[in-house]
Amino acid sequence: MENYNFKDIEKKWQEIWDKEQCFHAVTGEDKPKYYALVEFPYPSGQGLHVGHPRPYTALDIVSRKKRMEGYNVLFPMGFDAFGLPTENYAIKTGVHPAIVTKNNIDNFKRQLKSLGYSFDWQREVDTTDPKYYKWTQWIFLQLFKKGLAYKKEFPINFCTSCKVGLANEEVVNGVCERCGGEVVRKVKNQWMLKITEYADRLIDDLEDVNFIDRVKTSQINWIGRSYGAEINFDIKDTSEKLTVYTTRPDTIYGATYMVISPEHPVIETLKDKISNLDKVLEYKEEAAKKSDFERTELNKEKTGVKLEGISAVNPITGKEISIFASDYVLMTYGTGAIMAVPAHDTRDYEFAKVFDLPIIEVVSGGDITKEAYTGDGKIVNSPLIDGLGIKEAKEKMTEIVEEKGIGKRKTNFKLRDWVFSRQRYWGEPIPIINCPHCGFVPLDESELPLTLPDVKDYKPTDDGESPLKNMPEWYNIKCPKCGADAQRETDTMPQWAGSSWYYLRYTDPDNDKELASKEAIDYWMNVDWYNGGMEHTTLHLLYSRFWHKFLYDIGVVNTKEPYQKRTSHGMILGENHEKMSKSKGNVVNPDEVIDEFGADTLRTYEMFIGDFEKVAPWSENGVKGCKRFLDRVSKMEDMIVDGVEYSKELTTLMHQTIKKVSEDFETLKFNTAIAQLMKLTNQVYDNGKINRAEFRTFLILLNPVAPHLTEELWQRAGFEGYLHDADWPKYDEAKTVADEIEIPIQINGKFKGKVSVGKEASEEEVKDIVHKQNAVLNIPEDKKILKEIYVKGRIYNIVVK
Template identity: 65%
Template sequence: MAKPYNHHEVEQRWQAVWDEEHAFRTSDDYSRPKYYALVEFPYPSGQGLHVGHPRPYTALDIVARKRRMQGYNVLYPMGWDAFGLPTENYAIKNHIHPKIVTKNNVERFKGQLHALGYSFDWEREINTTDPEYYKWTQWIFLKLFKAGLAYKTEMPINWCTSCKVGLANEEVVNGVCERCGAEVVRRVKSQWMLKITEYADKLLQGLDTVDYIERVKVSQKNWIGKSQGAEVDFTITGKEEKLRIYTTRPDTLFGATYMVVSPEHPLIEKYRDEIQNYDALAAYREQAAKKSDFERTELAKDKTGVQIDGLTATNPVNGREIPIWISDYVLMTYGTGAIMAVPAHDDRDWDFAKKFGLPIIEVVAGSPVSVQEAVYTDVETGTLVNSDFLDGLSVADAKKKIIAWLEEKGLGSSKTNFKLRDWVFSRQRYWGEPIPIVKCEKCGFVPLDESELPLMLPEVESYEPTDNGESPLASMTEWVNTTCPCCGGPGKRETDTMPQWAGSSWYFLRYTDPKNEKALASKEALEYWMPVDWYNGGMEHTTLHLLYSRFWHRFLYDQKEVPCAEPYQKRTSHGMILGSNGEKMSKSRGNVVNPDDIVREYGADTLRTYEMFIGAFDLSASWSEDGVKGCRRFLERVWKLQDMLVEGDEYSDDLETKMHQTIKKVSGDFENLKFNTAIASMMSLINEFYRKNAVTKGEYRTLLTLLNPVAPHVTEELWQTAGFDGRIYQTAWPSYVEEKTVENMVEIGVQVNGKIRVTISVPKDSEKDAVIAAAKEALGDKLTGNIVKEIYVPGRIVNIVAK
């Protein structure tokens, strides 16, 4: 009788063994086939892991463990994305240096990950706040600067009135700071920018060469937003001033009945004295400044705006005078900050026109619904009407003709446009990478010499944000005042720091050679390990981190610093784990589950198994305590199989097909993120063992090997207890024979006069006579009368007709 399953004892023992044996150390033998599995490294917050973290980590841990068993040299690393505002805010509030806060948070996270038994190669651990790491972040920035892809300009930013720091759009929710809840306003600041727009086409083209799930590709394509159209000049009526707009639908120009400009458009200040309602426009602009770009452009929101009283525009194709409005759904940072509005054929323009009683002119016929009832959204087919010389043309032909006409008249030209904006790269905060630039009155912005990297983040006593919006570094005059690297005259260091996205835009490269002091990684390491074979991460990072890191990598490729154009060959995403009430986990909702509690009560293997069994990996799933208990019972059943062991290294005859089917199913499902059905197939196999109350050593060995990537501690323990050689992590992944996955026996229904009486099991290739004989024997006294006909449909049914 096996002793009770004590997960505390088992898991601590095997974690110690793996540490001692350096079980998951990545080899530097570049002659072996490689496999690079990657998960997004976490931000080490003070709260520690939540139960959402183990889902992707366990999934790729399963893949990494399986690959090692298949003979690959596996790189499965972990590190810390440790710069950022939350740590700085915590440091300010508690008067603890961010470096110490980060150190404590990393120790907590690492302990939690270690307790879950992940096969990370901890010898390759990285931390974005380590000067030996951010030295190379700064080095990449200098490369971008020298290539003309980093520049400084005035930009409106989201300014938190409490944190006193610039926020990214995604950090602003309903006009307030996501972290502190304070009001967010728009401020114009001088910002470092990265010219990611220069890489828009390359980023789109690269998507055709990689294996990304479709929704990831679609998200990136939509974010980049490439479109073909025309730039058109509308004249301010009575003036030389032109309002240039970009449109993907120049064919609808005759339907433009008004214009909309951004509340921040310079036109308003330029003609302030001629505008009769300037105060109303200024008040509206002030309200718009409190919204993030996302909130301003949200399609579902109620449309607002103010007409400019005193200025109108002239439609260039028909000379009609049309009103100009301001509305917050038009941004100065996108396009030209002005649009033509064609309400008959655009949802947003339609809503705006209906609300404010503006004219609606149909110019594309062919919709099944009249313009009075609905709108034609992105009508790509149909015939032009009410459009003068375009009437009767198809949309495609009308586009060509109107662009040619505009170019001939000098009123516009064809244009390729992108929704993608340049990356606002600087932050007015302390806890980030210093930007290695010196401003010299004589030489302008001058890069540090690479030999001076890393430019260390100076120690400060106070990290309090400044009221004027400058970085806390701005008050450190000894650090700020320096000499110009170019002319040797007085200069000032850049006091803004890099955003958190900087360190995460190349970390996957550093893992390949994390201790290299002479390069971000050696050429040999990069050529061997890159690209990443499988990268899993959250959908929320698809349009920021994923795009930014692809941009940096493609730039480094163009600079001949990396060997491949794309960093990740495969990208998948996981669904969230919700609270038991089906809502997103949060302290305010009281539905947060601490993984430490689950590990303590049920064990790490139970948590790992449950997170893989909870549902389809790419979909969100609600937490269930009963589900956790069910997975614990499953592992208890595995544990008790040792009491059923019988001699024999082979599979028993009646389970041979089932064994080969299970190996095939688990192997395939692990590759396709179908972890829940892989575990279900192993549960089904165990049911067969319990039905027989026996399991051969050969069957047991295979089961433990298949289950090991999911539940590594308990399977290593059972492996050792059974007396098998070595460790499971060193053994070979089970193989199957395709022919043996097909059932040799088939179930046949036996009918008498068309009614099923019994079923029989026969070899699938049995001859008719043998099947009929078996059917008669099975029927016994159920078969009466004289047999007049015997019918056999191979592999399906026997029908005996008797009178």
């Protein structure tokens, strides 16, 4: 085939696959099942970028291979379509978010189909479809009924310009990432989900799944389980106490002052005793302008204010110690108060230096005149535990604290309950009614889905409430319990909601009686291989694992974990080695690459670009190289000769290639699998021929990477049926080892060619073959062979003088 016409070929095969539904998965089929999942995209107005195809192609390769191995493969796709960018676009243009979403999804689908993925499009889901979010709301109601959804006052980052709450990562240097407006901390009544109830299981059950180490580590670190003690410090001359949580009760003798969060309720409780209250409240106001990340940055300058007029008592030493408010202590972590041990905690040390506070060594081994010592050592200056090692001292002091009744043993978590409210329009309505007599009343399940009404203005209200607050005709309702006047909840759910269970809906997407049938869930779950970005291996993965465990507890699903295997891919950078962005002008549009080089070339390049798990810069030269490789493959049809078995010349290389490609596709080594197929191609060109048996196997091995070209060549060669229905080839381990090996010849250190010898040939046999080569026969008569060195199986050296 002369430089194949990829546009015609790719269009032809995409239409065949679509029309004949070649990749539709049937629940309950009498085959072993395999569920491959990629994170579904947010359908933005920009469409796909070249980062999207990297994970999709990888799992498409796995799915195509598994089908050829006899599996019933579920490989679905959908759209995570609620979200703030669409809402912002609606605010700006007045176009309804549903229309924007539909247009974006249509464009994404067109792009995905142009890449030839073997998705089962009959199972497509869209989180903004009421038929889908009916079941998101249903799950919320079950959480509410089990006491895992509740409402409480909670501080949020509030943009004074956008009038919306922001996640911590949306706040940069105290301003809104999107508009640059001032961000303040504002307390709002928010719906929360009790994910902390599942914290232990979310860590412990990682033992039962095959997640790559860095994914497991990110989960464990985010949950942040620690073992320690809660200890009460009396506030002198009051009935109030400050409770601290510490993992180092062994250092309590070194606690020389206390620090509380500026939001700590004791400031209000004891305001009449705090003589510098104005200064404290002023500091609290300044702290409210910072995000949690900014407040806890390790290298930032420590600030704070002493609470004049009150002090605490160290419950072990009996000494009176100062209390400070500082923004490096958060009300949302631990108890909002700490015992400060400056000799052995870096942040406490820096704070003590700024405020000239006492620093007492209680662990030997460092020089505390220069810095905090955080290493190992023996306990000192601590009468009840002197001389003990840290581990023994922790246990001993915890026992003492419990015996004295001043505290208790405690397991703590960095993980906080999930803030589930958004004061926005474009999200799932929360199906709760607030009655002044009955409290929060769940909407009857028969009334689901509770759909979003049309609003005239998508902007939040001036006080930061959802646009739904402007629709009394929608939110005013009678209480279903007592019939009194009541109101619907006007907050909506976060984008995380729909993505926390979408993998279940794929198993039975058209079911209007339940989120998925027991038959479908029992057959398909759990997901065999889930791939996504590292940026989603904390929150999304935790949230979906939490929802799944809850659904397991109430008998909806059959497995404790949703995903058996989780891997992550590296980002594709621009040619300038920077993250792709419009502002940097380095974004590559896959449509343009497909138009110029073809979808198979783009797929091949994205898999050949480098280690799948690491970042890789885009290279147009690399794309062109992959196109040249496929051009060479297309011309191999002109080299076909008859043959029902592998030829003697290629037998070893064929078995080696089957083995390597089969293993590499399963272990994310797509680049080395393609390199092996390139090596085989080069050998075919060296031989000038390839027989039908070899060509058939070669096409099957390359098919998952370049499905269009290989299907076309398969059909043109007259092989039976469709290529994607063929059986995956098997290799013979014994035949992966060559009977003959190639030995390079060197004369005076210069390479002079190679000889083929039996792998068990003796030195004499090798010498005999070498001496028959022209390079040796042509040594001038006036030159003398001084010595010959044979390194078995590696090289034959001749030294001539």
